[in-house]
Amino acid sequence: MKDSETIETMTNEALQNLISTWVPEVTFSEEASQFLTIHVPPSQLHLLMSQLKSTEETQFDYLFCLSGVDWGEKLGVVYHLESTTLRHMLVVKVEAEDREQPYLDSVYDIWATAEFHEREVFDFFGIKFNNHPNLKRLFLTEDWIGYPLRKDYEDETNMIIR
Amino acid sequence: METATKQTSFKSEEYFINMGPQHPATHGVLRLLLTIDGEIIKKVEPDLGYIHRSIEKMCERDSYQQIVHLTDRMDYLSSNINNEAVCLAVENALQIEIPERVKVIRTIISELTRIASHCLWWGVMGMDVGALTTYFYGFRDRELINDIFEETCGARLTMNYNVPGGLMFDIHPNFVQRVKDFITHFKTKLPEYDRLLSNNIIFQKRTIGVGILSKEDAISFGASGPVGRASGYSCDVRVHHPYSAFDKVTFKEVLRTEGDTYARYLVRIQEMWESLSIVEQLIDQIPEGEHRVATNAVIKLPKGEFYQKVETARGELGVYIISTGTKSPYRLKFRSPGFSNLSLLNHIAVGGKIGDLVATMATLDLVIPDIDR
Numbered sequence: 095m096k097d098s099e100t101i102e103t104m105t106n107e108a109l110q111n112l113i114s115t116w117v118p119e120v121t122f123s124e125e126a127s128q129f130l131t132i133h134v135p136p137s138q139l140h141l142l143m144s145q146l147k148s149t150e151e152t153q154f155d156y157l158f159c160l161s162g163v164d165w166g167e168k169l170g171v172v173y174h175l176e177s178t179t180l181r182h183m184l185v186v187k188v189e190a191e192d193r194e195q196p197y198l199d200s201v202y203d204i205w206a207t208a209e210f211h212e213r214e215v216f217d218f219f220g221i222k223f224n225n226h227p228n229l230k231r232l233f234l235t236e237d238w239i240g241y242p243l244r245k246d247y248e249d250e251t252n253m254i255i256r
Numbered sequence: 257m258e259t260a261t262k263q264t265s266f267k268s269e270e271y272f273i274n275m276g277p278q279h280p281a282t283h284g285v286l287r288l289l290l291t292i293d294g295e296i297i298k299k300v301e302p303d304l305g306y307i308h309r310s311i312e313k314m315c316e317r318d319s320y321q322q323i324v325h326l327t328d329r330m331d332y333l334s335s336n337i338n339n340e341a342v343c344l345a346v347e348n349a350l351q352i353e354i355p356e357r358v359k360v361i362r363t364i365i366s367e368l369t370r371i372a373s374h375c376l377w378w379g380v381m382g383m384d385v386g387a388l389t390t391y392f393y394g395f396r397d398r399e400l401i402n403d404i405f406e407e408t409c410g411a412r413l414t415m416n417y418n419v420p421g422g423l424m425f426d427i428h429p430n431f432v433q434r435v436k437d438f439i440t441h442f443k444t445k446l447p448e449y450d451r452l453l454s455n456n457i458i459f460q461k462r463t464i465g466v467g468i469l470s471k472e473d474a475i476s477f478g479a480s481g482p483v484g485r486a487s488g489y490s491c492d493v494r495v496h497h498p499y500s501a502f503d504k505v506t507f508k509e510v511l512r513t514e515g516d517t518y519a520r521y522l523v524r525i526q527e528m529w530e531s532l533s534i535v536e537q538l539i540d541q542i543p544e545g546e547h548r549v550a551t552n553a554v555i556k557l558p559k560g561e562f563y564q565k566v567e568t569a570r571g572e573l574g575v576y577i578i579s580t581g582t583k584s585p586y587r588l589k590f591r592s593p594g595f596s597n598l599s600l601l602n603h604i605a606v607g608g609k610i611g612d613l614v615a616t617m618a619t620l621d622l623v624i625p626d627i628d629r
Contacts, residue, residue, distance in 0.1 A: 156478065158478060159589065172576070206477045206478075206603070207478030233628060
């Protein structure tokens with residue numbers, strides 16, 4: 095363990111350099127956002143996430159938001175991370191390969207809060223999380239057909255479309 | 257003799273029991289599936305969705321002004337703070353400079369909201385563990401805050417007082433005096449709360465050492481608000497990411513290290529004192545000026561992503577907006593504090609008794625519409 099004085103909040107640039115050395119496939123987003131945003135291929139997701147949590151320089155121990163997003167062609171998940179000790183933040187985006195059979199690795203073993211959030215994403219977007227301990231619908235009933243937060247979801251009786 | 261042998265050879269087996277969706281201690285429509293062995297809890301599985309309205313889907317269709325109104329219906333006890341979260345996100349995205357007057361009024365209102373919410377929580381907390389009197393005391397003081405809100409905003413629960421660009425109306429001429437009267441009144445009443453419940457030996461035996469949450473688990477489960485701070489986890493958004501006028505006031509982030517039900521209780525009581533102090537610091541310092549800056553009738557956010565977090569009475573509320581430049585968000589996600597706080601219930605309730613579960617749940621301070629957005 096290094097001295098706590100030597101471990102400091104990382105700048106976005108330093109984070110970017112460090113992450114590139116771990117997973118070269120990562121791309122950095124140019125889009126307007128207050129956080130550094132990275133895109134990671136699904137195969138590297140779990141590896142990158144456990145590195146971000148366990149490495150001493152990064153210490154991303156707080157997953158404060160996990161959102162499913164329908165990007166149109168693909169479905170994806172956005173992870174908002176913060177370090178409670180070093181106070182830097184990072185956004186990780188991942189897209190599932192196949193819209194019909196979307197699979198991503200679960201990160202519940204890294205952050206316990208992901209278990210519930212991933213169930214919510216499964217419920218509304220139909221993304222299946224590998225290794226999830228209890229992947230079933232959270233809000234909707236078991237026999238619900240379709241995934242309501244997808245952009246192509248249609249429900250003529252319950253939805254008012256303007 | 258025969259019966260005694262039968263009793264000892266009786267095999268204990270686990271069984272299921274339903275708690276809710278109409279159980280009084282679940283404060284709304286939460287159903288818990290309990291797996292129990294005798295009275296020892298083996299597993300708690302929440303069953304959600306009884307009042308899910310899919311606010312996130314509605315947001316994709318509505319304008320930003322309309323979205324503010326939907327947020328009242330999430331955590332209705334922090335309605336003003338929820339409104340503020342969306343307004344701040346929109347204002348930051350549009351880079352509108354908000355008048356100082358608005359910032360100060362918003363801060364006062366959100367702290368009064370926090371006190372009102374904690375008053376109600378304190379009342380029902382006592383009721384959950386069998387002390388009905390607290391309910392009337394809590395509601396008595398909350399009523400005074402609601403009266404102040406009613407005069408200024410015209411509503412008592414779903415305020416809709418914040419709009420993108422400022423406040424819907426200026427404060428009522430009586431506002432400052434009535435808030436001062438309330439501070440004087442509440443300072444004499446808060447010690448009563450301690451005398452009535454905090455120092456009550458029966459209450460302490462029900463809560464001390466029950467439902468312990470460690471700091472590591474609090475962070476891992478994404479706990480926030482008083483739940484996280486009672487475990488020694490410094491998670492106050494007002495301190496770490498100040499918004500509105502929180503950078504202009506001095507207040508202490510209430511932290512405890514025990515992590516049990518009683519610690520969560522004490523954190524909230526202490527927070528009411530801190531909130532009173534924040535209101536006191538600001539109430540004579542409301543600057544003159546406009547209560548609202550003009551925005552376009554149709555608000556279109558620039559293309560990009562925006563995130564705003566605020567501290568509601570329950571913890572960290574996050575608003576995540578993905579905009580494609582149209583009048584509605586492409587995707588809007590609410591990261592609600594209750595959702596994450598509920599997810600750790602199984603972790604801290606296992607091994608305890610059903611009575612402990614009721615006390616533990618009361619200090620998580622769940623508001624179900626906040627979980628079922």
